[in-house]
Amino acid sequence: MDKVIYLDNNATTMVAPEVVEVMLPYFAELYGNPSSMHSFGGQGGKGVAAAREQVASLLGAEPDEIVFTSCGTESDSTAILSALYSFPEKHHIVTTRVEHPAVKNLCANIVSMTGHFHRITKLPVRPDGTIDLSLYKESLTDDTAIVSVIWANNETGVIFPVVEMAEIARSRGILFHTDGVQAVGKIPIDLSRTPVDFLSLSGHKLHASKGVGVLYVRRGTPFVPFMVGGHQEKGRRGGTENVASIVGLGKACEVAAQNLDAENSRVKELRDKLEKGILKIVPKSILNGHETERLPNTSNISFEYVEGEAILLHLNQYGICASSGSACSSGSLEPSHVLRAMGIPFTAAHGSIRFSLSVFNTEDEIDFVLEKVPPIIENLRAMSPFWKSGG
Amino acid sequence: MWNYTETVKDHFLNPRNVGEVDNPDGVGEVGSLACGDALKLTFKLNEAGRIVDARFKTFGCASAIASSSALTEMIKGISLDEAENISNEDIAEFLGGLPKEKMHCSVMGREALEAAIANYRGVPLPTAEGELVCECFGVTDVEIVRAVKESNLTTVEDVTNFTKAGGGCEKCHDRIQELILSARAVTGTEIKLERGAKRLTNIKKIKLIEEVLNREIRPALKKDGGDIELIDVDGDYVYVSLRGACVSCSASQVTLKDYVEKKLREQVLETLIVEEE
Numbered sequence: 001m002d003k004v005i006y007l008d009n010n011a012t013t014m015v016a017p018e019v020v021e022v023m024l025p026y027f028a029e030l031y032g033n034p035s036s037m038h039s040f041g042g043q044g045g046k047g048v049a050a051a052r053e054q055v056a057s058l059l060g061a062e063p064d065e066i067v068f069t070s071c072g073t074e075s076d077s078t079a080i081l082s083a084l085y086s087f088p089e090k091h092h093i094v095t096t097r098v099e100h101p102a103v104k105n106l107c108a109n110i111v112s113m114t115g116h117f118h119r120i121t122k123l124p125v126r127p128d129g130t131i132d133l134s135l136y137k138e139s140l141t142d143d144t145a146i147v148s149v150i151w152a153n154n155e156t157g158v159i160f161p162v163v164e165m166a167e168i169a170r171s172r173g174i175l176f177h178t179d180g181v182q183a184v185g186k187i188p189i190d191l192s193r194t195p196v197d198f199l200s201l202s203g204h205k206l207h208a209s210k211g212v213g214v215l216y217v218r219r220g221t222p223f224v225p226f227m228v229g230g231h232q233e234k235g236r237r238g239g240t241e242n243v244a245s246i247v248g249l250g251k252a253c254e255v256a257a258q259n260l261d262a263e264n265s266r267v268k269e270l271r272d273k274l275e276k277g278i279l280k281i282v283p284k285s286i287l288n289g290h291e292t293e294r295l296p297n298t299s300n301i302s303f304e305y306v307e308g309e310a311i312l313l314h315l316n317q318y319g320i321c322a323s324s325g326s327a328c329s330s331g332s333l334e335p336s337h338v339l340r341a342m343g344i345p346f347t348a349a350h351g352s353i354r355f356s357l358s359v360f361n362t363e364d365e366i367d368f369v370l371e372k373v374p375p376i377i378e379n380l381r382a383m384s385p386f387w388k389s390g391g
Numbered sequence: 392m393w394n395y396t397e398t399v400k401d402h403f404l405n406p407r408n409v410g411e412v413d414n415p416d417g418v419g420e421v422g423s424l425a426c427g428d429a430l431k432l433t434f435k436l437n438e439a440g441r442i443v444d445a446r447f448k449t450f451g452c453a454s455a456i457a458s459s460s461a462l463t464e465m466i467k468g469i470s471l472d473e474a475e476n477i478s479n480e481d482i483a484e485f486l487g488g489l490p491k492e493k494m495h496c497s498v499m500g501r502e503a504l505e506a507a508i509a510n511y512r513g514v515p516l517p518t519a520e521g522e523l524v525c526e527c528f529g530v531t532d533v534e535i536v537r538a539v540k541e542s543n544l545t546t547v548e549d550v551t552n553f554t555k556a557g558g559g560c561e562k563c564h565d566r567i568q569e570l571i572l573s574a575r576a577v578t579g580t581e582i583k584l585e586r587g588a589k590r591l592t593n594i595k596k597i598k599l600i601e602e603v604l605n606r607e608i609r610p611a612l613k614k615d616g617g618d619i620e621l622i623d624v625d626g627d628y629v630y631v632s633l634r635g636a637c638v639s640c641s642a643s644q645v646t647l648k649d650y651v652e653k654k655l656r657e658q659v660l661e662t663l664i665v666e667e668e
């Protein structure tokens with residue numbers, strides 16, 4: 001591949017150079033097991049301990065509230081199942097219709113997994129992807145074991161009022177989990193002031209490596225482990241630590257804290273330039289999701305009368321990487337459940353493209369994309385039996 | 392990322408014969424915006440009855456565009472009788488093959504060609520008749536049976552890949568299974584068993600649930616002037632809608648849990664949960 005313009009950072013991110021650098025020694029030199037009694041292994045343990053502090057510091061948490069896992073999906077499963085095991089007498093879960101498959105499909109199969117019956121409330125969203133808090137309040141019952149809501153949506157970037165939602169759950173004595181995989185590092189988070197009980201994050205979404213995640217577990221929250229084995233993570237997650245990745249994740253969190261301002265200024269400006277440019281130049285292009293209650297890096301745009309996969313492959317010719325909520329690109333025959341929950345008509349959902357930026361993008365890249373997108377759409381529309389030019 | 396052949400990529404990036412023929416002799420339109428792909432094919436004949444020009448307009452993914460482009464190239468210069476013999480497999484072969492999830496794109500090409508020829512001859516389309524099996528994507532039994540025979544399909548998944556039928560709400564999976572069995576019984580080919588037949592597939596689950604609903608639950612509710620409709624099955628969750636007198640009945644939640652759910656758990660699967668949509 002020659003030039004790559006990577007605008008698919010909600011799918012995964014580049015491992016930052018300074019992250020790679022801190023990871024490398026843990027492969028060939030400091031390969032000891034943190035659980036070993038010798039000081040050689042102890043060096044790995046020190047790396048993990050330092051990373052735990054770095055992660056805690058980004059979240060406004062205490063180091064002992066950080067449990068390292070293998071990915072965001074494991075963190076999500078751990079949190080929800082832990083709550084169900086901790087409260088076997090409760091049989092209700094409150095979640096939303098726009099969750100990542102890590103939560104959506106866990107809920108769909110919860111009975112087979114736990115052997116118990118659970119009622120699931122999937123809260124609807126408005127056409128702009130935001131949530132109605134009064135419906136949320138009404139959904140909570142004495143039978144509710146846990147609330148699990150995505151903090152920032154991976155497809156649209158729409159941000160839910162998690163602070164308020166967590167407070168409401170707390171006032172009802174209900175455990176609250178948030179999938180913060182897309183939110184962490186992109187918006188300010190302070191768990192010392194936000195009464196969430198569990199938060200999931202994933203390394204590869206914030207410039208650390210794939211295969212490492214974190215579950216934040218608030219002190220005092222009842223906890224039942226998902227992976228049972230050795231005494232690692234104070235018995236909360238068995239399995240020898242992925243030391244290099246954990247050390248890298250620690251560094252990535254430190255860098256994310258430094259870059260938070262840049263995310264919300266420079267990255268946001270680039271995103272806005274891209275988005276406003278496209279919406280202005282390309283007729284019948286529509287923004288999906290609330291304009292301001294949204295991650296600074298994400299833009300989900302529908303191009304009516306054209307199909308998303310075709311757009312992606314044309315972009316690919318120029319080395320431009322993005323995603324689509326269209327049916328064809330997902331391998332199913334129906335477009336994204338998130339866009340459908342928002343009531344986006346199929347005609348627009350099939351032609352949706354998600355651009356997601358990072359601090360590594362440049363203005364030149366955005367200019368290049370702005371130059372390439374309009375003719376691609378025009379070309380495909382000229383080929384579309386539904387497109388009448390001018391209308 | 393799909394694994395497309397170089398020919399598919401070429402026909403997608405440099406499509407041949409885009410547009411519409413002026414004063415066409417035949418016009419074929421298939422698909423819809425909602426389905427995610429659609430194709431309008433137009434052609435012109437010379438005095439000898441050969442296709443001298445063919446053009447397409449397509450809304451869809453890369454393989455839909457490539458299949459349309461390939462089709463127009465294949466039919467230019469041949470007679471209608473020859474064109475009639477072009478199958479979806481021929482289109483896929485011309486392109487050096489298509490991923491199996493994308494075979495429906497070649498089927499769309501074949502269907503547009505048929506529609507255009509029927510339009511020229513002023514005869515109705517055979518596939519437009521017949522029973523509507525898949526409501527989500529508007530596919531009839533005639534189309535399904537034909538795909539099963541032509542492409543030697545054995546599973547519901549195959550049928551979905553080739554015709555899209557069953558790719559939406561999945562309610563018709565049972566009917567598709569029946570069509571596969573009967574079509575293959577006629578052709579006399581050996582019937583392969585559905586993969587993973589041992590675990591309760593969604594089709595099987597839906598079938599059993601509907602049986603219990605029809606046999607026991609619906610008659611009981613009807614006695615009180617109510618009714619029930621199966622909306623969806625997602626994993627263990629069975630979404631239903633209560634109708635008639637049930638709607639205003641204050642005991643409807645009790646009915647749902649203590650009666651409907653209990654019956655379904657007893658007779659279908661112990662883990663089922665019934666929810667109202």
Ligand SMILES: Cc1ncc(COP(=O)(O)O)c(C=O)c1O
Pocket residue numbers: 010011070071072073074100102150152153154179181182202203204211213
């Ligand atoms: C919101 C959200 N949750 C969970 C995940 C899963 O994370 P992982 O890939 O680390 O399992 C993702 C990543 O795709 C995500 O975007």
